[in-house]
Amino acid sequence: MYLEDLNDAAYATGALVSASASDPVYVVFDDVSKLKNGEPIHITGTGWASLDNQAFVLQDLDTNAKTAALYGSDATGETAEFSDLAMWSLNTFVDLCARTxxxxxxxxxxxxxxxLCDDEKTSLVGFRDPGTFTFDFFIDPTDPAYESLLEAYDDGEERMLEIVYRNKAVRTLPVIVQSISETGGVDQAVAGSCTMKITGAPVLTQPPDSDQPAEQYNLSVAVTPASGDAPLHVDMQLTETGGAAAKYAIDWKDGSAVETLVGAKTTTHVYNNEGSFEASVTATVGNKAQPAAKANPVTVAPGA
Incomplete structure (x- = not known):
């Protein structure tokens, strides 16, 4: 169970490449490596009043096409051109470590x-109240998550709360922290209880189809030319499937420093000494380093 932290730096930011004037809106991201279904992103700079300065929950996220639907959005009335200054941001979330x-x-x-004109009782149904969300936890005054919870109570601002189920379904609720209570005594843990007011309709995002296993990430590395005289200038081309890496760590295997590549899939290098070299690349996908992928061997002959 995770609560949005409005006072911490954003967890991730990026550009929106394009968007559809539809219901719901489908957007194209520049990078989706830190995004997941069920997460609320904040949008600015699109030039569309139906999207700007609002938060929308992501659904139908396609990591290969870098697209997703914005739950509850409707841009069918937009006629302006989508701005190339459009940006998205995802706030940091803290784990509340709830007991119940x-x-x-x-x-x-x-x-x-x-x-008096009726032959039987008649009635109408009034407005429905989204209700409240309460949870119990153990208090650690030094825990940053507990400090974030106190800040949420002090400022009284609306935040997003995420409940992530074991099957990866996500329930996202807009909430305001109403109260935090604390109880303790001799020889017992200090317990806490929190009540939040649910301020809008919850959004339930279903997990990926369990019958369709996620495509495994794969990285292939090609270095050209494969041979030549020193100093040999080579080009590296990275090709990936089953996901998109946030960065690549390249070890050219010639004693040079490891090169970090971000936002590109090509780079160059110079082999100054003779020998046979087989570079390796470690990709970071979803904050996790993948097994190193090896390039084809490159043979460097003595220079003239």
Whole structure:
């Protein structure tokens, strides 16, 4: 269970390449390596009033095409050109480490509309209250997550709360922290309880189809030319499937420093000494380093 931290630096930011004027809106990202289904992103600079300065929950995220649907969005009335200054940001979330939690939805009011002209009772259903969210936890005053919870209570601002289920489904709720209580005693852990007001409709994002296993990430590395005299200038081309890496660490295997490549899939290098070299590349995907991928061998002969 994770609560949005509005006072910490954004976890990730990036550009929006394009968007569809549809219901819902489908957007194209410059990078999706830090995004997941069910996460709320904040959008600015699109030039569309239906999107700017609002938060939308991501659904149908396609990591290969770098596209996703914005739940609850509707840009069918937009006529302006989508701005090339469009940006997205994802705030940091803190793990609340709850022991138990409950959601209490308040029943809608039943309004009695029976009159003397009626032969039986009649009624209307009033507005439904989204209700409250409460959870219990153990208090550690030095825990940054507990400090973030206190800040949320102090400022009274709306935040997003994520409940991630074991099957990877995500329930996203807009909440305001209403109260935090603390109980303790001799020879017992200090316990806490928090009540949050749910301020809007929860969004349930279903997990990926379990019958369709996720495509495994794969990286191939090609270095050309494969031979030549020293000093030999070579080009490296990276080709990946099953995901997109945030960065690549390249070891040219000639004693030079490891090169870090970000936002590109090509680079160059100079082999100054003779010998046979087989470069390796370690890609970082979703904050996890993948097994190193080896390039084809390059043979460097003595220079003239």
């Amino acid at each position: 939690y409950s959601i209490q939805q308040t029943p809608a009011t039943s309004i009695d509309t029976t009159t």
